[in-house]
Amino acid sequence: MFTILGADGKEYGPVTATKIAEWIAGGRANLQTQARRAGETDWKTLGDYIEFNPAATPPPLPMGSSDPAAPVVPAPVAAGSDEPELAERGTRLGAFLIDYLLSVLVTVPGFLILGPAFFSVFLSAMRGQEPDFSVLQAGTLLTGFAVLALGGLTLLIVQIVMLSTRGQTIGKRMLGIRVVRYPEGSPAGFVHGWLLRNLVPGIIQMVPWIGFAFYITDACFIFSQERRCLHDLIAGTKVVKA
Structure with missing residues (x-):
């Protein structure tokens, strides 16, 4: 396993020699x-390691070797790739739409319980008219809002647990993609998979004016070469095929 020092001054790794050979290629x-x-x-250059530069001097044999004239030289590593492929843009959009549809569906039972009377009062208030609260029943309101909260909270917990343990929401799991850390591809976990990737951008999007600009910019970043949206850059993640 190796760690390299990037041009940005950050350390990347530990990763396998195969992965570094891919980066070189x-x-x-x-x-x-x-x-x-x-x-x-001590830091060296990749050229000092025979795994990446066959012309490099192999390390000396340990003391007491029976055949110092014939050191065992490991073969250079081919520049292959065992890294999962990046998820397609269309697949990511499909997963987002599935998750969004689920978030709408879990509200249906609650709204059905609230019934037409609630929407009549709501629409009157939106139009600036005086709502007729006499049509509402306290028991119906409490039950409806309780069912709404229960459905939304249940879905939220399921999505957080799946992201933290699998790197997948329900939509991502259905379409065979997952969230991993960038660049090494390790599990994203709770902090990177949900807290930084979902909660922080969600808070930013609630800020007037700034939130809308952030949302549009975030979506446009999917067209970058690495297909990393702005929320991926914040969380240090990428989305790959599962």
């Missing part, structure tokens, strides 16, 4: 990139 790293193997403390 893709131009994200080169033989001059600073790196160190797991267990080492």
Whole structure:
């Protein structure tokens, strides 16, 4: 396992030699990139490691080796990729729509209990007219709002648990995609998978004017090369095929 030092000064890793070989092939790293193997403390360049540069001097054999003239040299790692593919933009949109539809469906029982009388009062208030509250019954209101709250809270808990443990909402699971950490692809967990990726952007979107601009900008970022929306950048995540 290796850790590299990016051009932005941040450490990336630990990741496998195969992953770094892929980065080299893709131009994200080169033989001059600073790196160190797991267990080492000093930074070297990738070119100093024989895994990435066959011309590099192999490390000396341990003392007492029976055949110092024939050191065992590991073969260079091919630039293959065992990293999951990025999720398609259309698939991500489909997962979002499924989750949105579910959030609407869980409100249906509560609104059915509230009935037409509630909507009549609500529409009158919206039009600036004097609502007729006499048509409302306290028991019906309490039951309706309780069912609304229960449905919404149940769905929220299910989505949070699934994101924290699987990196998936119900919609993402149905369409075979998941949220992982960027760039290494490790599980996102509660903090990155929901708190930073969903709650923080949701709070920003509630700010007048700024929220709408954030929402539009967030959606436009899906067309970047890495398909990472603004909320992915905030949370340090990406969405891949499961």
